[in-house]
Amino acid sequence: MDAREETLNTLTRIWVKLQGLPNADPIELGAFFVILTFILVVLLMTVLACMTCCCCCCRRKTKMRGSNI
Template identity: 45%
Template sequence: MASVVEELRTVGQRLLLKLQRLPQAEPVEVVAFSIIVIFTGTVLLLMLIACSCCCSGCCCPEPRTRKEQVRPLSPA
């Protein structure tokens, strides 16, 4: 568990350093960084939507209707 926390801290520090250097960066770097941020945000948003749709079925079950079995017609 400590290694995961340390890894997250390292990634956070690298991200902060990248953000601090962004005003002096090349335009290509700014665009690439923006694309990565937009992609990450989109993935997180889609995960949030998927989880909320999945959990809404568990938390708010729809009322079940009575199901009737279909029987074949008997020959006349």
């Protein structure tokens, strides 16, 4: 199996699980929401880190330009 087939197979399994989510046990629902929360927190932290890095880099450039003059 190549990487494309594996990815499609994994996405298909996830899609089947998501379709069965309304009929799932409470433990499965809880696990789904814990995983979803984890993914969202990681994405939020990544965005915040990138924003902070970009803001710091912009400030450094303007401070360096001002101090050189």
